[in-house]
Amino acid sequence: MDILQILISDSFWAAALRIATPLIFGVLGALICEKSGVLNLGIEGIFVAGAMTGWMAVWLGTGLWGGLVVAALSGASLGLLHAILTVPLGLSQHVSGLGITMLATSLSSFAYRTALPQVSSPPRITPFQPLDLPILSDLPFLGPVLFQQTAMTWLAIFMVGLVWWVLERTPLGMAIRAVGDNPDAADAQGLSVYGLRIGAIMAGSALMALGGAFLTMSAFDAFFFGMVNGRGWICIALVIFASWRPGKALFGAILFGAFDAFQVRLQTEVGAFVPSQVFLMAPYVLSIIALVVVARRADYPRALLKPWFKGQRG
Amino acid sequence: MIRIEPRDAPSRLLTIGVPIMSAVIALGLAAVPLAFAGANILDAYTQMYIGIFGSVFAFTEMLTRATPLIFTGLAATMAFRAKLWNIGAEGQLYLGAMAAVMVGTGLIDAPSIVLIPLILIAGAVAGAAGMAGPAYLKVRFGADEVVTTLLLNFVILIFLQMMLEGPLKDPMGLGWPQSAPIVDAAILPQLLPRMRLHAGLIIALLATLVAQIMLSQSVWGFKLRAVGENAAAALHAGIGVKRTLMGAAVVSGALAGLAGVSEVAGLRGYLTADLSPGFGFTGIVVAMLAGLSPIGVVISAVFIASVFVGADTMSRAMGVSSFLADLVVALSLISVLIGGFIARYRVSRVKTEAT
Secondary structure (H helix, E strand, O other), rough: OHHHHHHHOOOHHHHHHHHHHHHHHHHHHHHHHHOOOOOOHHHHHHHHHHHHHHHHHHOOOOOHHHHHHHHHHHHHHHHHHHHHHHHHOOOOOOHHHHHHHHHEEEEEEEEHHOOOOOOOOOOOOOOOEEEOOOOOOHHOOHHHHHHOOOOHHHHHHHHHHHHHHHHOOOOOHHHHHHHHHOHHOOOOOOOOOHHHHHHHHHHHHHHHHHHHHHHHHHHHOOOOOOOOOOOHHHHHHHHHHOOOOOHHHHHHHHHHHHHHHHHHHHHHHOOOOOOOOHHHHHHHHHHHHHHHHHHHOOOOOOOOOOOOOOOOOO | EEEEEEEEOHHHHHHHHHHHHHHHHHHHHHHHHHHHOOOOOOHHHHHHHHHHHOOHHHHHHHHHHHHHHHHHHHHHHHHHHHOOOOHHHHHHHHHHHHHHHHOOEEEEEEEOOHHHHHHHHHHHHHHHHHHHHHHHHHHHHOOOOHHHHHHHHHHHHHHHHHHHHOEEEOOOOOOOOOEEEHHHHHOOOOOOOOOOOOOOHHHHHHHHHHHHHHHHHHHHHHHHHHHHHHHHHHHOOOOOOHHHHHHHHHHHHHHHHHHHHHHHHHHOOOOOOOOOHHHHHHHHHHHOOOOOOOOHHHHHHHHHHHHHHHHHHHHHHOOOHHHHHHHHHHHHHHHHHHHHHHHHHEEEEEOOOOO
């Protein structure tokens, strides 16, 4: 099989979209937080929390959609904590975010170990199944790539549209962008900078948790330690790459997914000559290169990382 | 209405009291997950205490655990003081360990007095290079160092696995992905007979002293702090901001690299991919608890190490997951952040007149 054949195969593009799905959730979540002016490095831990709580809820009998609600709520509550620390208290967004990641990861691991003290392999749930739509799922190429994904992939794509519409076309979105660009002006217009930022961080964190939940409820069927493996950090890089635009974020996530799917396939082709680690490294190296290339042109929300206190003009 | 205003200068009492209170609060909060796990809380804390102070061996084990945390805590301190967000100490630690193994497993035949300084320098240089890269990308291209250092951790760890399955693999290692053992002449000596505590601690304390003097007494330290407090003002005052950031990066990376050398040549004797259970990340907590003061790093490293060692003992004795230690560490970080706010700002209620 040569490279061209890989690139035109339906299984390759299906895999690319599957790999991209958690990143789409994560990058949208990070984008919403940052549009309001707050970096959320809690993302890596919120992924873990979403993966753990969603899966455990399903295991306890909430059903798959109930599990997603639980995951989103756990993400939103971690987001609320980050929001309290960084918005009214104005503390370092970097350190608070890392603290949230540590807290969420250790809390998830502790809860998992406490609920299941002795198990060597975790109990499995029945995850989201590939869609089986009449006619559409049987289409050549498009069927396997688009219409045999799970419902979560479609939810992710729907969220891209929703986030774009809210941010670009509604008064709420304009308000969020205003507090992320110029909180003084937003405040003067009577907008609640604190309220909008806290709300944006909670909504964004809920989306991040859904990205984590995809791992345990769609990609796999159980929770493992270390399964998030830097996906959250990659989302932080993707937001910059996407220049804070939902459409470009979708493109970036799929590009990343395609690259990741490609390296796995290439590995089976040339694995005999090149150590497998070269391919494992590639996604992270690629993210760094992409970041360096776009860094100067990146259109940062102007108030990103800048704490703002009511009644104090900065 | 609530008004938040900065204090003129945080009092000495608050500067020292806040981290201590944060540590106590974090330990106290651990009672909640302990109760959820169904453990007798008093017994649990007693077991933790025994795990740290129960014997000379336990105490030296705690100091052994504190040693790498002093290095990574200093690494975070030196970078964060310049507002350079080095979140890559974990990777730099492994670069240091790899350099130590390359030099210290038979490449050079020399007495300890030559070989030990040599592996320390090799590890420091490797760690420094690991942070100089992202810092250069920051000052030259504006690439956010938070993301680049975070992602480099993964790249370096995978690179390490490649090396341990390839060039660095121990031919006598029965196929395990581990390096050849460090030669005797390069091993950091033990400090007490039959204890694992090693000279890495002495080196860590020396590094603390040097870091403290560099930061508070030298012109370099003054520039570094000026850049951290207000980069625009520092530039205006004629300080080479980029140069200073590069300097902070090199020092920070070198300290993280030394953590790797100390672990591999002082404790393990050979390199595996699980050398560090997140010392790089925990170093950030150590630095924040210490209020970014090098001397304070030693104290907070001892505290965090106590939490880990104590929780290990408690976990073995009572069957409570040792993830509790990670939880306490995370809670300490969040408590000290909030405490830092209380130390820096005055929150007061003011009456607002109706308009």
